[in-house]
Amino acid sequence: MNYYRKVLLFVAMLIVCFASVTAVGPHVANAEGDSLGINAEAAILLDVKTGKILYQKNPDEVLGVASMSKMMTEYLVLEAIQNKKISWDQKVTINEYVHKLSAAPDLSNVGLTQGEEYSVKELYQAMAIFSGNAAAVALAETVAGTEKNFVTMMNKKANELGLKDYNFVNSTGLNNESLLGNQPAGGPKDENVMSARATAKLAYQLISNYPEVIETAKTPKLKFRDGKEYPNFNWMLPGLIFQYEGVDGLKTGSTDFAGYCFTSTAERNGQRYLSVVMKASSKDARFTETRKVLDYAFNNFAKEKVLSKHYQVKGKKSLPVVKGKGDKVEIYTKEPISMVMKSGEKDSYKPVLVLDKKKLTKDGELTAPVKKGEKVGYVTIKSTNGEDLGFILGKENKNLQVDVVAAENVERSNGFVLMMRGIGGFFGDVWGSVSSSVKSWF
Template identity: 35%
Template sequence: MRKDAQKFFVIACAAAGLAGLVPVQAVRAEVINQNALQAIHAPAPPVVKAQSVVLMDADNGQILYEKNADERRAPASTTKIMTMLLVMEAVANHKITWEDEVPVTPDAYQVATTSDVSNAYLDPREHFTLRDMMDFIAVLSANDATVAVADKIGGDKDNFVAMMNQEAQRLGLTGTHYMNPDGLPQDNHYTTAMDLAKLSRYLIEHYPEVLEFTSKPNVTVKSEVRKQSNTWPNTDEMIGKYPGVDGLKTGFTDDAGYCFVGTAQRNGVRLISVVMGDTKNDIHQRFVDTQKLFDYGFQQFTETKAVTHGQTLSYTVPVPDGKTTQLPVVAADDLIVDLPSGVKGQVKFVSQPVTAPVHQGQKVGMLEYVVNGRVIAQTDAVAAGEDPKANWFVRLLRGIGRWFGGLLHRL
């Protein structure tokens, strides 16, 4: 009898769930793009001439349209988006300030004297700040300014390119490899439309002040040596012409064709469009394609916030060994989806096994947004409050109750 009692006690304690779980850090909301494209039955996309295309909602990363999105292509000056990101990071990390002088290095001057490429025609005898150089890069697409900045931040161009590739790897841009900071033709220098969209989203999300540079309609290059100044228009022809456009970067080489990464915001919704390999005999076609894509995104889709960060929901998660046994859950992040008119979905809670003590903010499951039977977006569900472990006697009684309940069920 004594051994049987001990055995019963062990079983009851196990049923009471004496082990605890380590809290899991919540992650941001994620759109499952392949499911979304198949589930929402989107309206027919516009006809565009570009070879590779992506249209993305910058708020949630949802892909509204794609064509040859993972095909590796020469990026031309859209390469400078990564260069601008490294500049923004260097400033944020206090490695350089906007008012620091950026010398025109011999490498930069060599580019400045190269014909048939975009330049600010910088002279080593001139004095320019990092802010000046960023203007030249973002507005004029100046290759000489790009090389000067690469030399300043990286120590030399090769080291800066290594930094670019390290950043691409960190961001998961698996279809990207850089050989230079400006995008001039070079073997083994490539990216994809999808990687450009992801990179641009990251840049805008973490450093929105970059748009203060890219949205300028023009930039003036003043030369004290030559005693003259030249004002150049933004290479982005949509600035000031298409409502909401405030960036981001153009590009062209014979290998790449005409490229453009654009971004526009209307009514709180920001879209990112990437067109690569557009027709070589029409400099304006990339902007025509981009306008079609933006019109499609803004007119055919509605951005819906299915769940708000911190929103208390009707769902609870069972905590068998907790003091309360049931704990309300909240959303760890906004759950935002883009849906065509007439398409609706529903939020579902998928719980995971949880044992006490449960801490506020601890992951306890997933919130899924389901359309036509497919999960198209998800975010973590986290505990709305604390639930300490019940005392041993309460846990023992619950374990006994569950044991007898199971026994009666089998009978």
């Protein structure tokens, strides 16, 4: 009987161990989130230079995004200005709907007078600094004619930018029931949704393609034409209640459905990070949890040189050359590669050489002439462990690629030399064939 009890106890222990492994196994990426103690439904952290993901918690859970969706509205406005479809000085006449929305209680707004003209710049600042909802609608109508058309543009642009797990139903991030019966898309109680990964990718593309967005986002107070000052909802800016060194953006958001959200970006000594915190428990919590994420970034990561300039990949220090005065050419990296990583992680990355197949013959040779500095491919670096979280834009990241070039000139041989080489090769082949035949006789 004692024997059977021991067996049952052993089996029970195995079941407990298996259950623990199963619970942890699929969520390796979130284990670090538990160690940071992030009190929010989802979060993610990026190095802005490369787009490398440094931390994530539930990054693909689809959640309400609230006014953080105005980052897409900002993107489309800035794109329209870049393409000269609208201008900063262009005047926008406020219609009855936008006026009434600007006066709606419990919504973030600057008052917009019906029939009065406001510049695109005024409306953009009202939207970006004080999260003005009516201003966002006015801009959407200016860019696309109607907010409904603009929402179509938002979803199309999201697809173009490679976002996944998203759906836009309006330009503001409000719940549709707050839009005074004027819903552009979706149901009467629908809201914009995105995952933390999609939100981070949008923010990353926004500040990468339109870095000027930071200049407006970092403004602590909006001085509007009505003589009032409207505080930025990003309370981590300098001089505000949760100020944090280096924070200069980007967008907050909150609704009953989305909870409290914040996409932040901060820069110190030339190193910029971007974080997203979604569905925090309170207005203050979205900032305290963002502080934890940014503290983790600035205290644990630093830029390390992974490969030096003129680095030569082991076993591929040269390439064979045909029709040249020399039969090979040395190759090396044109520039060094640096990357943000934790201390001691440098040895966890290896160089990978990718040659330009268009430059090579079917036998893997370059054809002379070859000029010094001529690009023959590139080197990138890849993680050798399974803990790497990858990059926000995917596996291939051009910011972690450096050109591989020829280290010297290889001139083309003249026609006579090439002809003699051809003749020599022909007779060499003939002699080899005859020699093999003779050997077979014996």
